[in-house]
Amino acid sequence: MSRETKKLGFGLMRLPRKGPFTDVEQVKKMVDLFLEAGFTYFDTAFVYLGSEAAIRKALVERYPRESYTLATKLNVMLASNEKAARKQFETSLERTGAGYFDYYLLHALMSNNYKKYDKFHLWDFGKEMKEKGLVKQFGFSFHAGPELLDQLLTEHPEVDFVQLQINYEDWENPSVTARANYETARKHGKQIVVMEPVKGGRLADPPAEVKKLFEGYAPQMSCASWAIRFAASLDGILTVLSGMSNVEQMEDNLSYMKEFKPLNEEEQELIRQAQRLLGKSSTIPCTACHYCTEGCPKQIPIPDIFAADNKQLGNGQMAEAAAAYEKAAADGRRASDCIGCRQCENACPQHIAVVNRLKQCADLFEG
Ligand code: SF4
Ligand code: SF4
Structure with missing residues (x-):
C-alpha cells in the first residue's frame, strides 16, 4: 500500500437518514470530523442505497x-450478464464522481455466488481496471x-487485499x-480490511451481562470501543470499517481510534469472558445488512x-420487544406472512435460518 492507512475506516452502508433520504448534511459533518482526525478510508458499494451519491x-x-x-x-447478484456487471x-464512477477507485472489490463472495464472478470474467475485469489506472488496489469481500x-x-x-467479517x-x-x-488470509500474505467489527451494531448494545462486564472495567468506554479495538489489535489489518450512522457514533469511534492503543493482555481476557457469555446467548446474529429484504x-x-x-x-x-415488533411489522408484512420461499436465506451472509426464526417470532409476538 502506498501510504499508511489509519485503522478506522468509514463504512457507508448505514448512513443517517432524514425520512426516505440520506441526511447528507449530517454525513458532511461526519466526513469533516473523520478527515480532521487524520483518517482517510471510505467504503461504499454499488448496492448501498444512495450511498455512492451521498459520498x-x-x-x-x-x-x-x-x-x-x-x-x-461490484455485486454480481444484481447483474444478469457480464455487460451489466461491468x-x-x-x-459507480458516475455516481461518486471520484475519477478512480483506490480500492475496488468483488462484493460478498459466498459459496452460492462465487462461480458467477468467474463466469462473468470479473477477476480479469479487476486486473483490466488496474492496468487502466482506474483501480489502485483490487480485492474481494x-x-x-x-x-x-x-x-x-x-x-x-x-x-x-481481502475484506473479512x-x-x-x-x-x-x-x-x-x-x-x-x-x-487463511494471513497465510496468503494478504492485507485485511475488517467489516462488521461491531456486528451491525449488535456489539454496541450487547446482552446485559456483557455490558456489565465492560462497564465494570472501564465505565467511560463504549461497548463499541471494545469491538473495534479487538479487530484493530490483530496483525495485518489494513483498516477496520465502522458503519457509523450519526455524528455521536463518529465522535465515539474517533475518541479511541485517533490515538489507537491495541488491547493489552488484561483487556484481551475481558474479551474472552465476553465471548464465553455471548456463546451462551441465543440472540439472532443478524447484522441488519438488509441483503435479505x-x-x-x-x-x-x-x-x-x-x-x-x-x-x-x-x-x-x-x-x-413487543412494541418494536408492532412498529416494524405492518399488516401484510408480519412474521407470519412469510411464505417460506427462502430467497432471504440464500442472500444472508450470516447464514441465519430466517424462516425458522420468523416462525418463532410469529409465535412469540402474534401467538
Ligand atoms: S422466506 Fe419468507 S421472509 Fe424469506 S424471502 Fe421468502 S417470504 Fe420473505
Ligand atoms: S437476516 Fe441476514 S441478510 Fe438479513 S439483514 Fe440479517 S444478516 Fe443481513
Whole structure:
C-alpha cells in the first residue's frame, strides 16, 4: 500500500437518514470530523442505497481527491450478464464522481455466488481496471469458510487485499469462521480490511451481562470501543470499517481510534469472558445488512423483526420487544406472512435460518 492507512475506516452502508433520504448534511459533518482526525478510508458499494451519491456530495465535491481513499464494490447478484456487471463500475464512477477507485472489490463472495464472478470474467475485469489506472488496489469481500477462501486466494494470487467479517463474537462462530478466515488470509500474505467489527451494531448494545462486564472495567468506554479495538489489535489489518450512522457514533469511534492503543493482555481476557457469555446467548446474529429484504416477495422487514426479538432474547425486555415488533411489522408484512420461499436465506451472509426464526417470532409476538 502506498501510504499508511489509519485503522478506522468509514463504512457507508448505514448512513443517517432524514425520512426516505440520506441526511447528507449530517454525513458532511461526519466526513469533516473523520478527515480532521487524520483518517482517510471510505467504503461504499454499488448496492448501498444512495450511498455512492451521498459520498459524492459529502466528500468528493468538497475535498481534494488525493486527501482520501475510496472503496466501492461490484455485486454480481444484481447483474444478469457480464455487460451489466461491468456497467456497475461505470455507474459507480458516475455516481461518486471520484475519477478512480483506490480500492475496488468483488462484493460478498459466498459459496452460492462465487462461480458467477468467474463466469462473468470479473477477476480479469479487476486486473483490466488496474492496468487502466482506474483501480489502485483490487480485492474481494467474503462471507464463507476458510476452504473457499483458500481456494480463491490460490486461484487469484493477484488480489491485493481481502475484506473479512471479523468481530470478537464471531471469532470462533462455526457459521462465520472469523479466526480461520483471518488465518487463511494471513497465510496468503494478504492485507485485511475488517467489516462488521461491531456486528451491525449488535456489539454496541450487547446482552446485559456483557455490558456489565465492560462497564465494570472501564465505565467511560463504549461497548463499541471494545469491538473495534479487538479487530484493530490483530496483525495485518489494513483498516477496520465502522458503519457509523450519526455524528455521536463518529465522535465515539474517533475518541479511541485517533490515538489507537491495541488491547493489552488484561483487556484481551475481558474479551474472552465476553465471548464465553455471548456463546451462551441465543440472540439472532443478524447484522441488519438488509441483503435479505430486497428480494422478499412479501417485503417482510426481517432485520427489524430480528432486532425486536433480540431485545427479549438478549436483555429480557419483553414489553420493549413487543412494541418494536408492532412498529416494524405492518399488516401484510408480519412474521407470519412469510411464505417460506427462502430467497432471504440464500442472500444472508450470516447464514441465519430466517424462516425458522420468523416462525418463532410469529409465535412469540402474534401467538
Ligand atoms: S422466506 Fe419468507 S421472509 Fe424469506 S424471502 Fe421468502 S417470504 Fe420473505
Ligand atoms: S437476516 Fe441476514 S441478510 Fe438479513 S439483514 Fe440479517 S444478516 Fe443481513
